[in-house]
Amino acid sequence: MNKLKEKAKELLSSGAVQVVVGYEEGTGGKIRPAFVSRPEDADKLLYNADCHHNLALYLYKHETKRIGKMAVVAPPFVLRSILILTTEFQLEEDSLVVLGVTPEEELIEFANFKEIETWVNQHPIGMKEKDREMLNRLNAMSRDERWQFWQNEFSKCIKCFACRGTCPMCSCFRCTVDYNAPQWISVGSHQLGNFDWHLMRAMHLAGRCSVCGQCGEACPMDIPVHLLSFQINEDIFKMFGSRAGLTLKKESLLSTWKSNDVENFIR
Amino acid sequence: MARIGVFVCHCGENISATVDCDRVAENASGLPGVVHSVDYKYMCSDPGQTLIKEAIKEHKLTGVVVAACSPRMHEPTFRKACAEAGLNPFLCEMANVREHCSWVHEKTESTTQKAKDVVRLLVEKVKRNEALQPIKVPVTKKAVVIGGGVAGIQASLDIANGGHQVLLVEREPSIGGHMSQLSETFPTLDCSQCILTPRMVEVAQHPNITLWSYSEVIGLDGFIGNFTVKIRKKAKSIDEHLCTGCGLCTQKCPVRKIPSEFEQGLGTRPAIYTPFPQAVPNKPVIDKLNCTYYLKGRCKLCERVCPTQAIRFDQPDEIVEVQAGAIVLATGYDIKRTDFFPEYGYGKYKDVIDGLQFERLASASGPTGGMIRRPSDGQIPKNIVFVACAGSRDPAKGIEYCSKICCMYTAKHAMLYKHKVHDGTPYVFYMDIRAAGKDYDEFTRRAIEVDRTKYIRGRVSRIYEKEGKLVVVGADTLLGGQKVEIEADMVVLATASVANPGSEELAQIVHVSYDRYKFFAEAHPKLKPVETNTAGIFLAGACQAPKDIPESVSAASGAAAKVLGLFANDELTREPLVAVVNRMAPPLFSTCIGCFLCQPVCPYNAIEREEFKTRDGKLLKAVARINPGLCQGCGTCVALCRSKSIDLYGYSNKQIYTEVSALLDEALV
Numbered sequence: 001m002n003k004l005k006e007k008a009k010e011l012l013s014s015g016a017v018q019v020v021v022g023y024e025e026g027t028g029g030k031i032r033p034a035f036v037s038r039p040e041d042a043d044k045l046l047y048n049a050d051c052h053h054n055l056a057l058y059l060y061k062h063e064t065k066r067i068g069k070m071a072v073v074a075p076p077f078v079l080r081s082i083l084i085l086t087t088e089f090q091l092e093e094d095s096l097v098v099l100g101v102t103p104e105e106e107l108i109e110f111a112n113f114k115e116i117e118t119w120v121n122q123h124p125i126g127m128k129e130k131d132r133e134m135l136n137r138l139n140a141m142s143r144d145e146r147w148q149f150w151q152n153e154f155s156k157c158i159k160c161f162a163c164r165g166t167c168p169m170c171s172c173f174r175c176t177v178d179y180n181a182p183q184w185i186s187v188g189s190h191q192l193g194n195f196d197w198h199l200m201r202a203m204h205l206a207g208r209c210s211v212c213g214q215c216g217e218a219c220p221m222d223i224p225v226h227l228l229s230f231q232i233n234e235d236i237f238k239m240f241g242s243r244a245g246l247t248l249k250k251e252s253l254l255s256t257w258k259s260n261d262v263e264n265f266i267r
Numbered sequence: 268m269a270r271i272g273v274f275v276c277h278c279g280e281n282i283s284a285t286v287d288c289d290r291v292a293e294n295a296s297g298l299p300g301v302v303h304s305v306d307y308k309y310m311c312s313d314p315g316q317t318l319i320k321e322a323i324k325e326h327k328l329t330g331v332v333v334a335a336c337s338p339r340m341h342e343p344t345f346r347k348a349c350a351e352a353g354l355n356p357f358l359c360e361m362a363n364v365r366e367h368c369s370w371v372h373e374k375t376e377s378t379t380q381k382a383k384d385v386v387r388l389l390v391e392k393v394k395r396n397e398a399l400q401p402i403k404v405p406v407t408k409k410a411v412v413i414g415g416g417v418a419g420i421q422a423s424l425d426i427a428n429g430g431h432q433v434l435l436v437e438r439e440p441s442i443g444g445h446m447s448q449l450s451e452t453f454p455t456l457d458c459s460q461c462i463l464t465p466r467m468v469e470v471a472q473h474p475n476i477t478l479w480s481y482s483e484v485i486g487l488d489g490f491i492g493n494f495t496v497k498i499r500k501k502a503k504s505i506d507e508h509l510c511t512g513c514g515l516c517t518q519k520c521p522v523r524k525i526p527s528e529f530e531q532g533l534g535t536r537p538a539i540y541t542p543f544p545q546a547v548p549n550k551p552v553i554d555k556l557n558c559t560y561y562l563k564g565r566c567k568l569c570e571r572v573c574p575t576q577a578i579r580f581d582q583p584d585e586i587v588e589v590q591a592g593a594i595v596l597a598t599g600y601d602i603k604r605t606d607f608f609p610e611y612g613y614g615k616y617k618d619v620i621d622g623l624q625f626e627r628l629a630s631a632s633g634p635t636g637g638m639i640r641r642p643s644d645g646q647i648p649k650n651i652v653f654v655a656c657a658g659s660r661d662p663a664k665g666i667e668y669c670s671k672i673c674c675m676y677t678a679k680h681a682m683l684y685k686h687k688v689h690d691g692t693p694y695v696f697y698m699d700i701r702a703a704g705k706d707y708d709e710f711t712r713r714a715i716e717v718d719r720t721k722y723i724r725g726r727v728s729r730i731y732e733k734e735g736k737l738v739v740v741g742a743d744t745l746l747g748g749q750k751v752e753i754e755a756d757m758v759v760l761a762t763a764s765v766a767n768p769g770s771e772e773l774a775q776i777v778h779v780s781y782d783r784y785k786f787f788a789e790a791h792p793k794l795k796p797v798e799t800n801t802a803g804i805f806l807a808g809a810c811q812a813p814k815d816i817p818e819s820v821s822a823a824s825g826a827a828a829k830v831l832g833l834f835a836n837d838e839l840t841r842e843p844l845v846a847v848v849n850r851m852a853p854p855l856f857s858t859c860i861g862c863f864l865c866q867p868v869c870p871y872n873a874i875e876r877e878e879f880k881t882r883d884g885k886l887l888k889a890v891a892r893i894n895p896g897l898c899q900g901c902g903t904c905v906a907l908c909r910s911k912s913i914d915l916y917g918y919s920n921k922q923i924y925t926e927v928s929a930l931l932d933e934a935l936v
Contacts (some may be wrong), residue, residue, distance in 0.1 A: 028407045088862040089286040089889065172910035176857040180922035255868045255907060 003107040004073065007099060011071050017097050018068025021058050023051040032218040033058065037067060047073060047101045054212040056168035058082035060090045071097035076125045079116050080245025081168045084208055086113060087250045090171050095212040116246050127230060131213065135227055135234070154194040163225050165214035166202065169208050176200055180209035202228040207253030209233050210245045226231060269300035269394045271387060272328040274319055275364075276310035276335035282309075282365050285374040286382045291334060294383045298390050300556070302326050309449060311341050311739040319345065320352035328354065330393035334362040334386045335558055339696045355398035357843070357917060371701040384930060391929040392922045398915055399843040404896040407592040408834045411436060413484055413773070416444020417816055418823040419597035420466050420809025426595075426825030427438050427475035431834050434589055435470060436498055437480045439622075441546035442467055444599050448529060450629035452816060453679045454710035460545060460632065467547040485586070487594070487777045488872070490897035491803030494591045497514050502582040504539075504553035510575035516569035516578070517541065525557050531624040534634035535640060539569050543632065551683040564859070571628035593803050593830040594777065596787055597823060600809035603658045603666075603762040611657070611730045611760060616892060618737060619730060619758045621657075622676055624630075629683045641757040648691065649754030651684055653677045654727045655697040658763035666763045668784065671813040672700045673761035678714040680759060685718040693720045694753055696727050696741050704817070723751060730758055764813035778805055778872060786812050797826040801871065802899070805829050845898035846873075846905055846916040848891045853879070859890040859912040865904040866891070874896035 003148045008020045022045040026032035058064045085091045101107040164170045188191030209229040216226030273295040277283035288306040296304035303326045338361040346356035364382040372378040412423045415437035423435045449459035486497030520537035528537040538558040559566035570578040583927030631637040659670040681693040702708040712733040714720045725742035736754040766785035774781040780788040790798040805826035808819035866874045874892045877892035905913045
């Protein structure tokens, strides 16, 4: 990890970037996102398996963009998120230095986004074992049982919108749920609208999810909301043979078609 | 405060037979905001419309709901009536209580209840309607016709004779299409070239027509009245202004053994060539793939013999953009070749040929000078078998449709053969004889009765070679499926007509839909047969489905009439029911974040990028913008937009939400 710190120092002191977005130790030994803008602070940067925040979230926000050019510490799921956000015109290559970190905690430097594309295609990331098990369990259920499962889970939702807040793909500054003329989805902290909210969010992430699992991680009520997106991601892979975040081509999985698609009904 | 008028129509008994119209009207009068509610026998009649007009003035209505038939039927009528009474036409809505209610239900209480519900929804909707203004777009009065077969020629001539500029784009070196290859045409047996070539010359000489042969459309932008067509003019390797078409180069060219496309491979052509003597334009092109100079870097014989120094070996392809107001697709069809049929020898028997090859054999200008000689040894076949429906109407071959022209041309082929080989015997294997058309059935009867063609109703299962003969094995279903074997000297397969290669690609370039056989799709199979789903693009001829010459010409004239109708206006008026991306004050500009995921889903290419910049050119934000001239109001982008930044005029979020709520509120009661 010294390499990461050195690189961050070098970038900051040379003025190549004005801020490095990474991870640091927070209160109670937990990991939290860090924004380092002075070379001497770079020593607090770290990376380990507990670093789960999807830092891509900060790369297009006005608050961070205002500081200046950014460098970002990017584990594989952040790399994927960067690619998705690039295809959606939310990131520009020349405004960002990407400090990739492998699961083996090694630093990889990318000269350009094309190299990221190559790397993520060579290094597939799987689901965590516990998520995989959970999905298998859900898929083994009958439709009614599954419905009941999610009814129960969503009944816990307090609509704090932490899932939305932590997801880099929720890049709209006005969400559907904030749209109030008319108010399609009830936003109060009661059960009305809970299902609508989570299904709407899952649909909006279909074909765009980098499978970081942050939404489930952020949920204060422990709703495994990330499994919805994970399952859709699996379905899309089965149907279209592709996953989000592996390409720089500006074609979203679910809003484009190709003449050699298997499903020719769409023509 | 809304002042809504409700007008319930009986439609004679169409609605009133199952719906209690006066109770629907009475119920509506109690709805919040409704100040006037009546029922009437025929709302669309003059007195009915007057009823609406007077009510608008008398009750100072701010919205009108007409509960009657489908808006497809009479929405324009009632909106016009409202406009005449001074109410913005888009403040008038129709509640469909006929197709959606009275016609599909029995006379019961719940039918009347449903009519009440439908009216209630529309009352709630119309309260949220906005006064909209029609969109006006200018029209470029120039048409691009793609494809120079008989359909493209006809469409071009009709539009040009109507006084407008036409650019005719043809992929091949000459216009004429398949019709120029035909020997004679059914049902009159007049010579195809004799009737076509004068038209081709007319195209070349018409002051309103520009002809670009050897050119392809490679891109299309814009919308009805305002297209930008990108065209690649392939290098012909000659200077057309200098070339006089003397033909010396084509005579001297040492490469002579190239199978001629025009002769369907039965004849040859040189590397510098015109496809046929009557070609328009009658100036040669160099086939770069076969020219010795392009292959080996030396020869240039044509350059030496050219009396006007017109040869240009270094000529590049030229890409040109053309403005046009309308486009006619007339790219025609192709046929399956004999190699498509494993059961008929995969194309390995020289004397099994397709229909177009027979046309060339029978043509006076063809490779045999009009003598029917078989390709293998030049002998005159004494027994000839014609196989109709080769591939067509055959789900196993993936071609389920009828190719339509084969019954007629097979009868013609048999007759032409008989007229030239008096002692020969023509056989025709057929599934059905489809000869619907003016003088068509008489024609096929003539082939059978006068020219003694032996028609056998059944299909051919196999063709194989035996001792210099082709044994055709088929069944005669009129003899109870008895096996028939004919030893033939030559076999002509009436192979299926299929979409032209490249039609799918072109459809995608110009954004028109196409069917599963890759023929272009019309907007409505009966009522809009020459329109496509893309406004301003029309269809002519066999690019839409197999068509014979009269049909192709009619369709072409139909398409031309549509183009002329379009060009009769200086501006187009469009319904303002289009999607719009919201705008707000800087620094937000819009709730759109510019992800542009809406762009690929738009079937009409209507979504553009709008950039907001500072005075010194720094980009502040890029957001989506919908071109109202192109948008057809389908709403796909509205549904896709995650931030709900797009709304559809006339069917806004608010309106739809209110309608749904109005329905649910009552259901919950």
